[in-house]
Amino acid sequence: MNPHNKSIDELKQIAAQVRRDIVRMVHAVNSGHPGGSLGCTDYFVSLYFKVLNYKAKPFNMDAEGEDLFFLSNGHISPVWYSVLARAGFFEVSELATFRKINSRLQGHPATEEGLPGIRVASGSLGQGLSVAVGAAQTKKLNKDNNLVYVLMGDGELGEGQVWEAAMYAAHNKVDNLIATVDRNYQQIDGGTEEVLALGDLRTKFEAFGWHVLEADGNNFETLLPALEDAKKATGNGKPVMILMNTEMGFGVDFMMGSHKWHGVAPNDEQLEIALQQLAVEAASDY
Amino acid sequence: MKEYTYTEKKDTRSGFGVGLLELGRTNPNVVALCADLIGSLKMDAFKKEFPERFYQVGIAEANMMGLAAGMTIGGKIPFTGTFANFSTGRVYDQIRQSIAYSGKNVKICASHAGLTLGEDGATHQILEDVGMMKMLPHMTVINPCDFNQTKAATIAIADYEGPVYLRFGRPAVPNFTPADQKFEIGKAVMLNEGTDVTILATGHLVWKAIEAGHKLAEKGINAEVINIHTIKPLDDEAILKSVGKTKCVVTAEEHQMNGGLGDSVAQLLGRQLPAPLEMVAVNDSFGESGTPDQLMEKYGLSTENIVAAAERVIRRK
Numbered sequence: 001m002n003p004h005n006k007s008i009d010e011l012k013q014i015a016a017q018v019r020r021d022i023v024r025m026v027h028a029v030n031s032g033h034p035g036g037s038l039g040c041t042d043y044f045v046s047l048y049f050k051v052l053n054y055k056a057k058p059f060n061m062d063a064e065g066e067d068l069f070f071l072s073n074g075h076i077s078p079v080w081y082s083v084l085a086r087a088g089f090f091e092v093s094e095l096a097t098f099r100k101i102n103s104r105l106q107g108h109p110a111t112e113e114g115l116p117g118i119r120v121a122s123g124s125l126g127q128g129l130s131v132a133v134g135a136a137q138t139k140k141l142n143k144d145n146n147l148v149y150v151l152m153g154d155g156e157l158g159e160g161q162v163w164e165a166a167m168y169a170a171h172n173k174v175d176n177l178i179a180t181v182d183r184n185y186q187q188i189d190g191g192t193e194e195v196l197a198l199g200d201l202r203t204k205f206e207a208f209g210w211h212v213l214e215a216d217g218n219n220f221e222t223l224l225p226a227l228e229d230a231k232k233a234t235g236n237g238k239p240v241m242i243l244m245n246t247e248m249g250f251g252v253d254f255m256m257g258s259h260k261w262h263g264v265a266p267n268d269e270q271l272e273i274a275l276q277q278l279a280v281e282a283a284s285d286y
Numbered sequence: 287m288k289e290y291t292y293t294e295k296k297d298t299r300s301g302f303g304v305g306l307l308e309l310g311r312t313n314p315n316v317v318a319l320c321a322d323l324i325g326s327l328k329m330d331a332f333k334k335e336f337p338e339r340f341y342q343v344g345i346a347e348a349n350m351m352g353l354a355a356g357m358t359i360g361g362k363i364p365f366t367g368t369f370a371n372f373s374t375g376r377v378y379d380q381i382r383q384s385i386a387y388s389g390k391n392v393k394i395c396a397s398h399a400g401l402t403l404g405e406d407g408a409t410h411q412i413l414e415d416v417g418m419m420k421m422l423p424h425m426t427v428i429n430p431c432d433f434n435q436t437k438a439a440t441i442a443i444a445d446y447e448g449p450v451y452l453r454f455g456r457p458a459v460p461n462f463t464p465a466d467q468k469f470e471i472g473k474a475v476m477l478n479e480g481t482d483v484t485i486l487a488t489g490h491l492v493w494k495a496i497e498a499g500h501k502l503a504e505k506g507i508n509a510e511v512i513n514i515h516t517i518k519p520l521d522d523e524a525i526l527k528s529v530g531k532t533k534c535v536v537t538a539e540e541h542q543m544n545g546g547l548g549d550s551v552a553q554l555l556g557r558q559l560p561a562p563l564e565m566v567a568v569n570d571s572f573g574e575s576g577t578p579d580q581l582m583e584k585y586g587l588s589t590e591n592i593v594a595a596a597e598r599v600i601r602r603k
Contacts, residue, residue: 062360070356111388119359120388127384130352137341137353138360141317161380164349172341 003056004049004087008220014086015045015220016280019251021082021095023274024285026265029099032107035261036153037079039184039246043151043217044083051227053146056088059116067146068135070120072128073153073182074108075263081105084117085286095286126159128152129179133169133239136177147234148177155187158196163208169239170209178230179210180242182217186259201243211238217246252277287503288478290496292462296433298454298490299397303328304433305440306365306395310336313363313444319354320367321347326456327367327397347372351380354392363391363444369403370396370453371412378418385449386422393443394419395452399429400540401568401585402457402490402578411573411581417545419451420518426471427518429453429539429547431492433461435515438469446471453489455540457578460493474521480510483596484528484535488514488547491538491566491587498538498592509596520550522558529561534599538566538592540582562602564595 006014018041026032048054053067060066071080078098085092090104097103104115108123120131132150139148156162169177181201185192192198205212211233215226226242233240248262249255252274255266266274309316310332319341320329333340343350347368354364366373373396374381385392396415403411420427428443428450430436436454443450463475477492478499487495492513499509510528514521529535535555537548548565555561568585582588 064360068359120355120390121383124379124383126348127352127380130349130380131356131384133349134353134356134364135359136356138317138357138362141339141362142360144360161346161348161352164344164346165352168343168346168349168353171344 002050002053006049008224011045011049011220013280014049015041016278017284018045018079018082018086019278020275020280020283020285022078023252023266023271023278025078025082025095025098027271028096030265031099032078032265033075033263034078034265035186035248035255035259036073036076036182036184038252038255039248039250040076040151040182040217041079041251042220042223043180043244044079046220046223046227047149048083048087050224052149056116059089061119064142064144065146068119068148070128070132070150071109072122072150073125073156074122077107077109080109089117090115092286125153125156126161129162129165132177132179133165133174136174137172139176147231149180151180151182154181154183154185154192154198155195157181157198166205166208166210173237174239175235175237178234178240178242180244182246183243184246184248186248186262188259188262190259205241209238210241211236212241212243215242215244217244218250287499290462290477292460294461295458296461297456297458298430298433298436299326299456300328301433301436302395302397302440302452302454303331305437307331307335309441309444310339315361315363316365316444317341317357317362318365318367319343319350321345321350321372323368326369327395329367347377348380351377352384355384355388355390358390358392363393365393365395367395367397369410370399370415371410374412374415374418382422386424389424390449391447393450393452397454398456399453400455400490401573401581401587402455402540404456404578404581405575407575408572413542413568413573414545415453416517416541416547417549420545420550424449425518426450426516428471428516429489430515431489431513432459432463434463434465434467435469438467439515442469442471455490459490462493472516472519472521474524475513475515477513478509478511480508480532482508482532483510483600484532485509485511485538485592485596486514486525486535486547486551487511487538488517490540494589495538495592497589498596501589501593502596507596507600514547517547517550520554522554525551525554526559529555529559534562534603536564536566536592536595536599540587541567543567543569562599564599566591566595
């Protein structure tokens with residue numbers, strides 16, 4: 001039912017357009033989180049234009065017969081908003097309202113204003129995995145064979161609730177769930193291994209009873225097969241975890257590889273440089 | 287003056303357990319979650335009859351609130367069960383973001399509220415939960431008074447779309463409300479009409495308010511006693527009507543003054559109908575170990591405290 005089964009070349013063009021949206025959105029309000037958004041763009045584009053089974057219109061909160069996606073690290077809302085708009089959940093022109101008064105595009109994703117595509121608020125970290133596990137259990141009760149996806153940041157794994165949910169999902173064999181950690185090794189105050197070392201996440205999640213895969217989140221050629229592998233690993237009695245290596249700020253050279261662009265918007269000059277680097281064959285900026 | 291009688295004392299938490307079981311039989315969308323307190327919350331019967339709709343979460347309340355929020359997506363109506371302390375303060379942010387702000391149809395069912403939890407002491411005796419929950423936009427806050435009313439409230443909230451905090455307790459208290467009562471969220475229940483003073487009580491203090499009404503009658507004071515089982519939304523109309531008549535009011539609750547029923551009533555009257563107000567509530571203090579009766583007496587939540595408050599407030603008219 002995915003209406004957007006695109007080729008890799010098409011996905012790359014969409015990703016470049018989404019990255020243009022991201023830098024323009026945060027620039028317009030001089031706030032927001034470009035770094036993680038750019039790093040996760042290829043993942044979001046893969047999900048909404050290749051992997052997920054969904055219906056954008058009319059948006060159905062209960063998602064019966066559809067795959068579900070939750071964003072736990074809600075601060076990377078720009079990438080989600082852009083991808084939702086470009087996948088047809090709402091008008092692309094609405095991206096211009098991001099973080100502005102009376103907008104449905106809140107700083108962090110919310111349901112309060114009724115933005116199609118969002119099913120739970122996120123921003124206060126560590127909650128998305130629990131919500132996704134609950135939704136996955138409802139899918140099982142409803143005999144709905146579609147899958148539940150959730151993305152978390154790596155710094156977010158400092159929250160204890162994530163590990164509560166990880167224990168619970170394995171104990172209850174929630175195997176219709178594909179969680180992904182955006183492993184960019186960065187958080188606000190610096191590197192994840194300096195702030196509070198996460199160490200060997202594969203071993204940790206395996207010890208918690210998860211099926212763990214690794215993926216390069218900034219390379220469609222390997223990310224798409226990894227997402228396929230994750231899908232194949234569902235239904236086997238274990239929740240599935242993708243440890244996805246990404247580079248914060250990917251696609252804009254001066255934003256890459258540093259936590260400094262976690263929550264900072266580019267100025268006018270920086271925006272121009274970024275847009276030059278994010279050239280698309282037929283740009284359709286909002 | 288109406289006489290209220292009861293044949294037995296029962297705990298309100300058992301009213302919840304019986305109500306939940308009935309919901310299991312009548313509403314296939316109802317699911318239940320518990321954080322390692324099945325016996326305390328009286329969820330055993332539901333678990334036994336509907337194992338596929340019962341989720342043991344373990345000692346992980348934050349996860350439980352997130353799970354419940356997620357389970358609503360696809361049409362389930364989750365009832366979470368743990369102590370009131372762990373249903374509120376421990377998981378405030380989870381409730382705030384994933385349930386209240388997200389408008390999720392979760393029923394947060396909280397037992398062992400207040401001092402009457404008894405010997406476990408202040409770590410478990412939450413007296414701030416109503417305040418925390420009523421401050422959350424979209425949240426409905428209900429504190430029924432006895433077994434029958436707790437059962438009726440449990441059943442009623444399943445038919446209401448939106449997040450609800452349902453507060454009940456551990457001790458056996460007089461079970462005097464009708465077994466076949468229809469529970470209306472937000473609708474105060476008139477127990478005894480009077481003209482001299484309005485007594486607004488909630489939860490375990492409702493029976494004490496009825497007793498206080500009788501003691502006041504012996505002194506020639508005609509008290510109006512009203513059961514405020516729903517603290518949010520408050521039945522403004524019923525309260526204003528009563529205080530308009532009696533010109534003074536006593537509130538009674540097993541909760542801190544800050545944030546409780548008395549606080550809600552003070553706000554209402556301050557805005558619309560200023561009148562002398564006395565609050566029977568815990569005054570900015572933690573509890574301690576003791577029997578429920580000892581604690582209620584020591585912290586000023588007895589029938590006599592309500593009587594004294596009524597006499598004080600009448601003098602202030």
